[in-house]
Amino acid sequence: MLIHTRDSGFIHPHGSEITSKSVYLRRREMLQWATVGSLGGVLGGRAVAQDKPQTALRAIPATKSTVSGAMASDTLTSFQDASSYNNYYEFGLEKSDPARNAHTLQTRPWTVRVEGLVNKPQTLGIEQLLKLSAQEERIYRLRCVEGWSMVIPWIGYSLSKLLSLVEPMGSAKYVEFVTLADPKTMPGLRAGVLDWPYTEGLRLDEAMHPLTLLGFGMYGRELPSQNGAPVRLVVPWKYGFKSAKSIVAIRLVEREPSTAWNKAARNEYGFYSNVNPDVSHPRWSQATERRIGEGGLFAKRRKTQLFNGYEAQVGQLYAGMDLRKNY
Numbered sequence: 001m002l003i004h005t006r007d008s009g010f011i012h013p014h015g016s017e018i019t020s021k022s023v024y025l026r027r028r029e030m031l032q033w034a035t036v037g038s039l040g041g042v043l044g045g046r047a048v049a050q051d052k053p054q055t056a057l058r059a060i061p062a063t064k065s066t067v068s069g070a071m072a073s074d075t076l077t078s079f080q081d082a083s084s085y086n087n088y089y090e091f092g093l094e095k096s097d098p099a100r101n102a103h104t105l106q107t108r109p110w111t112v113r114v115e116g117l118v119n120k121p122q123t124l125g126i127e128q129l130l131k132l133s134a135q136e137e138r139i140y141r142l143r144c145v146e147g148w149s150m151v152i153p154w155i156g157y158s159l160s161k162l163l164s165l166v167e168p169m170g171s172a173k174y175v176e177f178v179t180l181a182d183p184k185t186m187p188g189l190r191a192g193v194l195d196w197p198y199t200e201g202l203r204l205d206e207a208m209h210p211l212t213l214l215g216f217g218m219y220g221r222e223l224p225s226q227n228g229a230p231v232r233l234v235v236p237w238k239y240g241f242k243s244a245k246s247i248v249a250i251r252l253v254e255r256e257p258s259t260a261w262n263k264a265a266r267n268e269y270g271f272y273s274n275v276n277p278d279v280s281h282p283r284w285s286q287a288t289e290r291r292i293g294e295g296g297l298f299a300k301r302r303k304t305q306l307f308n309g310y311e312a313q314v315g316q317l318y319a320g321m322d323l324r325k326n327y
Ligand SMILES: Nc1nc2c(c(=O)[nH]1)N[C@H]1C(S)=C(S)[C@@H](COP(=O)(O)O)O[C@H]1N2
Pocket: 082, 085, 086, 087, 088, 089, 090, 142, 143, 144, 145, 150, 179, 198, 226, 227, 228, 239, 240, 241, 242, 243, 244, 245, 246
């Protein structure tokens, strides 16, 4: 099986990650994906992105964030780990695939349409977007639904800055994020694992929360392609999959939008997807997590915190809601 041989040197994830969504989908989509495998071989002949020095990425000057809760004091995950252990299914299902394959992503020119129920719809070029507001560095924990976590110094600004600019109408209740789906540069699209383009959604008040970051960089530099260049979302109190990579459109809508993961497995990935140790995924517990870089397979798992440790900042958004129903 190509996927296995390609990754024979890969340390197998343990615990909940064995039954992770990628493994589950891999089983389901094995045949489809096998037809894509040969392309992996072709791309594999090129330089491996993770071997490139970090300095190949342009620096983005940023000030330390003053947003409450934005500067976690946890030890940072290494740049090497954060840019080589990724989920970006457009570039493959294995954690090592995006770093190997995402060099084909064309991040310039790049535009983002901000549209839907807004008074001032706009299409902004990436350079305009970068300059729209002061760039801040924010140290966020990111917790993947599969049971691992990282701590990354992101660069960006609150998504609310962009949303305020377009003036959401009173009827706008949700925000839909649409990401790039380009079959020419994204080998993963050939496999029907998800209904492309990858889309995500937030309730408008979640999207307007100051912690919700429109991210352009990490570790002082622009985002590596595998981390979602040139612009992505980072929502630190939700499972990682809410943080859509390589965004091309942001749409204000009235009804709760369906999302790529919601469509793939409705009973497993709800709209809210708030990190919650008390609500298990149907196939594994969410009580603990493995911090990437902490002693490999033998490191003790950490206890997962409600809202990934951001309860003081975001708990109020869910007052009175049944978090078991609204998972
Ligand atoms: N377009 C797109 N965005 C995506 C994904 C994806 O497959 N495609 N994976 C998500 C998942 S499951 C996670 S955990 C995070 C991982 O971000 P990182 O690789 O920068 O740590 O990206 C999210 N954004």
